[in-house]
Structures are given as structure tokens and as C-alpha cells.
Amino acid sequence: MADFLMPSLGADMEAGTLVEWKVAPGQAVKRGDVVAVVDTDKGAIEVEIWEDGVVAEILVPTGTKVPVGTVLARVRGAAQAAAPGAGPPPAVPAPRREVEAPRPAAAAPPAAMGSGQARASPAARAKARELGVDLSSVAGTGPDGAVTLADVEAAAGKAAAAAPTSARAAPVAGAAAPGMRQAIAAAMARSKREIPHYYLALDVDLSRALAWLARENERRPVTERLLPVALLLKAVARAAREVPEMNGFFVDGAFRPAGSVHLGVAISLRLGGLIAPALHDVDRLDLSAVMRGLNDLVARTRRGGLRSSELSDGTLTVTSLGDMGVGEVYGVIYPPQVALVGFGRVQERPWAAGGMLGVRPVVTVTLAADHRVSDGIRGAQFLAVVDRLLQAPEAL
Amino acid sequence: MNAAEIREVVLSILGGIAPEVDLARVRPDADLREELDIDSMDVLRFVVGLSERLGVEVPEADYPLIRTLDGCVAYLAAHGAAPRQQAGPAAQGAGA
Numbered sequence: 001m002a003d004f005l006m007p008s009l010g011a012d013m014e015a016g017t018l019v020e021w022k023v024a025p026g027q028a029v030k031r032g033d034v035v036a037v038v039d040t041d042k043g044a045i046e047v048e049i050w051e052d053g054v055v056a057e058i059l060v061p062t063g064t065k066v067p068v069g070t071v072l073a074r075v076r077g078a079a080q081a082a083a084p085g086a087g088p089p090p091a092v093p094a095p096r097r098e099v100e101a102p103r104p105a106a107a108a109p110p111a112a113m114g115s116g117q118a119r120a121s122p123a124a125r126a127k128a129r130e131l132g133v134d135l136s137s138v139a140g141t142g143p144d145g146a147v148t149l150a151d152v153e154a155a156a157g158k159a160a161a162a163a164p165t166s167a168r169a170a171p172v173a174g175a176a177a178p179g180m181r182q183a184i185a186a187a188m189a190r191s192k193r194e195i196p197h198y199y200l201a202l203d204v205d206l207s208r209a210l211a212w213l214a215r216e217n218e219r220r221p222v223t224e225r226l227l228p229v230a231l232l233l234k235a236v237a238r239a240a241r242e243v244p245e246m247n248g249f250f251v252d253g254a255f256r257p258a259g260s261v262h263l264g265v266a267i268s269l270r271l272g273g274l275i276a277p278a279l280h281d282v283d284r285l286d287l288s289a290v291m292r293g294l295n296d297l298v299a300r301t302r303r304g305g306l307r308s309s310e311l312s313d314g315t316l317t318v319t320s321l322g323d324m325g326v327g328e329v330y331g332v333i334y335p336p337q338v339a340l341v342g343f344g345r346v347q348e349r350p351w352a353a354g355g356m357l358g359v360r361p362v363v364t365v366t367l368a369a370d371h372r373v374s375d376g377i378r379g380a381q382f383l384a385v386v387d388r389l390l391q392a393p394e395a396l
Numbered sequence: 397m398n399a400a401e402i403r404e405v406v407l408s409i410l411g412g413i414a415p416e417v418d419l420a421r422v423r424p425d426a427d428l429r430e431e432l433d434i435d436s437m438d439v440l441r442f443v444v445g446l447s448e449r450l451g452v453e454v455p456e457a458d459y460p461l462i463r464t465l466d467g468c469v470a471y472l473a474a475h476g477a478a479p480r481q482q483a484g485p486a487a488q489g490a491g492a
Contacts, residue, residue, distance in 0.1 A: 148415040217456055222447045225456070227436055298437055321424060323435040373431065 001056060004073040006066050007047055009040060009311035012183035016040045018072060018237040027055050028121075029075065034307065038074065041179035042275050043304035045311060053077035121237045128372060146303040159167040180273045188332050194251075195338075196371040197259050201332050202383040203355070204390055206346055206361045212393040227344065229320055230291040232363075234396045236341050237261040237282035239385035240316050245374035246339040246367075246382050247316045253337065255373045264314030264334060265294065276334060278314035322346060338370035339379075341386075400420050400451065401403050402477050409445035424466040450477040 006016055020037040029035055034046040035055075055074040060072045094324035095128035140182060146217035209231050217225045240261045248257040259284040264276035276302075279293050283338075300306050317337060321329045322345040344364045351360040365386055367377045397405075415433040422424045422431050431437065439459070446462075447453045452475045454462055462468040 005419050213457065221455045225440060225443075227440060229437070270414065293438065296443070 002051060002053065002075045003071045004035065004049055004075055006038065006060075006070045006072055007308050007312065008068045009038075009042065009045055009308055010187070012187035013040055013068060014044075014183075015065055015067045016045075018060050018062055019044060020062060021058060021069050022057050023073075025055050025057055029053060029055060038308075041159055041183050042311065043301070043306065044307050045304075045308055047308040049075070051075065113309065115325055146305075149244045184274060186388060187334065191273050191332050191335050194334065195333050197333060197368050198371050198376055198379065199366065199368050200376060200379045201328060201330075201364055201366045202387060203362050203364050204348075204379075204387045205351060206363055206390065209393040210346070210361050224288060224291075226287055226291050229343075230287050231318065231390065231396055232343055233263055233265070233279070233282055233318060233384045234287060234290055235287070235296070235389040236316070236318055237263055238389055238396070241283050242385050243378055243382040244376050245367060248373075249315070249336040250338050250370060250372060251336050258315035260315065262313050262315045264317035264337070265297060265330075266317060266319035267298055268304060274315060275301050275306070275311075276317050277301055277310040277320075280310075280313075316341065320344070321365070328366055330366055331368045333368055333370060338373045339348050339382075342366040342368070397450075397473070397477050399469050399473055401479075402472050403465070405449050405453065405479070406446070406465065406468055406472070409442060409449060410485050412445070413441055422465055423466050426461050428461070428468070429467060439475065440456075446477075449480055452477050 007020075016038040017040075018036060019039045021035070022037070023033075023035045029049050030052045031050055033049055035049045036047045038045050038047050054077050056074045056076040060066055060070065060074045066072075086187055138147045138151050140151055145277055183242070205227070210228065213228060213231065214228055220226070221339055244257045245255070247261055248255060250256075260281055262278040262280050264283045266276045277297055279290070279297055282290055282293075285293065289390050297306075297310070314334070315337065317331070317334050317340045319329055319331050319340065320343040322343055324345075325345050327347065328344040331340035331342045333340045342365070343367075346361050346363045348359050349362040350360060351358055353360075365383055367379050367383055369382075405420070410422070410428070410432060411417070413475065414434060419466050422428070428442075432438075434442070443454050443459075443462075450472055451471050452473075454471070458471065461471045477485055
């Protein structure tokens with residue numbers, strides 16, 4: 001008999017609310033099946049099981065909020081019990097409970113909540129909290145029946161806040177769910193306290209990559225078009241294979257390199273807040289698959305529907321603020337990872353090459369890395385590999 | 397399709413991409429990226445949506461012509477926009 005636990009979906013999660021069981025007692029499950037949906041500050045997450053067996057008993061009813069590590073169900077027939085609460089082995093460390101965030105959630109009594117609650121985007125969730133709307137009572141009109149911000153506002157009988165100069169709802173400081181802000185704060189404070197970051201930057205000429213991309217997109221149907229970010233992610237993933245000190249976890253005083261390259265992709269939520277779910281095995285995907293995976297990941301991040309493995313097994317995070325016009329970004333490493341790669345905006349800049357001065361599209365690639373694991377020279381080698389790979393886009 | 401019909405479909409696609417936006421407030425002559433706070437990935441989803449719903453494939457080179465709502469409607473009208481059976485998930489925001 002094995003226990004199926006409330007998983008830790010990242011270093012910043014303390015508790016979750018069980019909103020839906022996808023299985024019933026007596027039902028057979030196999031590794032990778034989604035067995036439950038858990039509501040967290042990161043939206044509704046589909047939780048996978050990591051062993052084969054038969055569900056013997058369900059211990060936590062829907063609508064109950066419980067701390068990370070709580071036994072949710074028992075599973076019979078699982079020969080080797082997996083590490084409690086661990087995501088897909090081997091990458092994920094055991095649940096980390098040492099986050100020094102306040103723990104109101106764990107101490108609170110189970111929150112009453114309707115069963116079968118609809119998915120809701122984190123923005124809708126924040127608004128519902130602000131307006132005192134019970135999400136389970138709202139009919140969702142978004143993709144897959146997701147509750148949208150508009151649904152919440154309609155339910156509250158309030159018109160959208162008028163934005164004086166443009167249509168979009170103005171993001172305001174702290175607009176993200178308070179729980180998410182607190183979770184980000186806890187993880188980032190821990191990172192800055194524990195990880196001796198070092199920072200490097202390299203300007204990379206993207207003229208070859210972008211020219212190749214333009215030619216490629218001309219012959220592709222619109223649904224198969226690639227964005228530059230697909231090339232950047234693939235280059236980072238392959239560089240991580242060549243310089244493994246950037247890819248893995250620092251746990252219990254030692255570095256554990258990861259066997260796979262699962263890139264955490266920092267995705268901003270439309271009304272504030274940030275989630276970095278993992279795109280799996282990017283080093284082995286072709287560019288079309290990277291693009292499809294990224295599309296899917298962004299859509300599910302914004303409407304709810306991420307999987308537990310995607311939140312817990314990123315091995316290296318990439319952030320790109322280019323669309324915002326930022327030239328370079330120096331990131332804060334997401335523990336227990338050991339590095340973060342940042343891309344700024346692609347800008348036309350004067351560029352000297354072969355004794356000639358010309359204008360080229362250039363991006364500044366930055367690396368924040370953990371000095372407990374690597375030195376600047378390895379970081380420099382890593383960035384040089386990213387550059388080299390981007391000079392041969394057809395081989396990515 | 398007349399311009400009003402095209403505009404309605406365009407707004408419906410944008411609504412799937414930026415669900416929290418009040419589409420009635422989108423200024424027709426302003427840059428949609430700024431009006432809707434959308435990024436390059438959203439733009440690609442928008443272009444996929446146009447292809448699926450209206451049968452017009454906008455090449456990358458023409459993206460500057462569809463930056464505003466008015467510009468987009470005019471471009472689509474000039475390129476023979478016609479309603480398609482709504483099928484693909486992209487128009488609903490799930491990407492390609």
C-alpha cells in the first residue's frame with residue numbers, strides 16, 4: 001500500500017485545496033495518470049500519480065484544504081513506494097517544507113467549497129477573492145469552461161473597472177493573488193539568502209537565426225510558424241547538456257545534475273504574478289514541437305490546467321522580457337535550481353565583424369548562476385555555447 | 397463579409413486571447429499590442445485565429461498592416477475574408 005500525498009508544486013507551496021477527484025476507489029491507475037485536481041495560488045493544477053496500482057481509499061474529500069505532504073489517498077499494488085510526494089523521479093527533491101513563509105493556510109480549518117469546482121485563471125481567482133465571489137458558484141465561459149475575470153465580475157454584479165485610456169484592465173501593484181505574491185516573495189527571498197549568485201552577459205548576433213526563421217516561416221502554414229523564442233529555448237537546452245553544471249538542483253548541501261533538460265519558462269499572468277512551468281525534454285524536441293509545447297503551456301498557465309509535474313520538475317529556468325522592451329534581465333534563481341537564463345529585446349545595434357561595421361539584430365543573453373556549483377568560467381562557456389548554437393539555426 | 401462582420405469576428409478572437417479586456421473599449425486606431433497588453437505569442441495566436449475563422453493567412457511581412465483594429469479589418473476585407481467553420485483550438489485560445 002502506498003500513500004498518494006498532497007504534492008509540493010515548487011519550493012513556494014505550503015498547502016492546496018482538493019477540488020476534484022478523477023478516480024474512485026477500486027479504479028486502476030498507472031504512472032502519469034491525472035488523478036486529482038488541486039487548487040493552489042498558481043491556479044487549478046492537475047496532479048499526476050507516479051506509480052501503478054489500484055486506488056484503495058480516498059482520505060481527503062473534495063473542497064478540503066490540506067498542507068503539503070498530507071495523505072490524500074491510498075494506492076494498493078504499488079510495489080516500490082515512491083518517495084513521498086515526489087514528482088516524476090529522478091529530478092524532484094522531496095517536498096521542501098522549510099520555506100519561511102507564514103503558514104496561515106496550513107493552520108486554517110478546511111475551507112468549505114463546492115465540489116466539482118470549475119477551472120479559473122489566476123486573475124479570475126484574485127478578482128473573486130477581492131470581490132468576495134465564491135468561484136464554485138460561477139458558470140465559466142472561457143476555454144474548457146474556465147471561469148474568466150469577466151465571469152467573476154458579472155457574478156459580482158460589478159462592471160469592469162474603467163480604464164481611462166485603454167481597454168485593458170490596468171495591472172496594479174499587488175494585483176496578483178495575495179497568496180501568489182507571498183509565495184513568490186518567500187521563494188525569491190530564500191534564493192537571495194542562500195544562493196551566491198554570479199551574473200554574466202553576452203551579446204549575440206541573431207542575424208543568421210532570424211533570417212533563417214523568416215525563410216522557414218514563409219514556407220510554413222500559419223499554425224506551424226515559429227517564434228524566435230523557440231530557437232532561444234532550444235539553444236539553451238542544448239547548451240545545458242554541454243555544460244551540465246547549469247542544469248539540476250542544489251539539495252542537502254550538494255549539487256545533483258539533472259538527467260533531462262526541463263526548461264522552466266517564466267510566464268507572466270495577465271494581471272500580475274508569475275509562474276514558471278516546465279517544458280519537458282526541450283533538448284530532444286524539434287523546433288516545431290518546442291513551439292507547440294510552449295503555446296500549450298502558456299495557454300494552460302493562463303486559464304488553469306497545468307500538471308503537477310510541470311510545476312515541480314523544471315531543471316533550469318528561462319525568462320524573456322524582450323516583448324516589454326527591456327534590454328537585459330538579471331534573474332533570481334528559482335531554488336533548488338542552480339541557474340537562470342535571461343533574454344532581453346532583440347534590437348538593431350551597430351556591430352563590428354570582419355573589420356566592417358554594420359547593423360545587426362542583437363540580443364543580450366544573461367546568466368545568473370549558483371557559485372556553490374560553478375564558477376564564472378563555466379558560466380561563460382555556457383553562454384558561448386548558446387551563441388555558437390544560435391549561429392547555426394538550421395541545426396537546432 | 398462586410399467590415400462590421402469582419403470586425404465582430406476579429407474582436408471575438410481577441411476576446412479569447414485577452415479574456416479580461418473590455419472589447420468595447422478597444423480604440424480602433426491604437427496599437428492592439430498595447431491596447432490588449434499582448435505579446436508576440438499572443439499575436440501569433442491571433443494570426444492563427446484569423447486563418448481559422450476567416451481563411452486569411454497573414455504573412456509575417458504583413459504584420460505591421462494589422463497592428464490596429466481598423467487596419468486589421470481593412471486588410472482582411474481586401475484579402476477576401478470569408479467565414480470558415482470554427483474548428484481549431486487556437487481561435488479559442490489554446491494555441492496551435
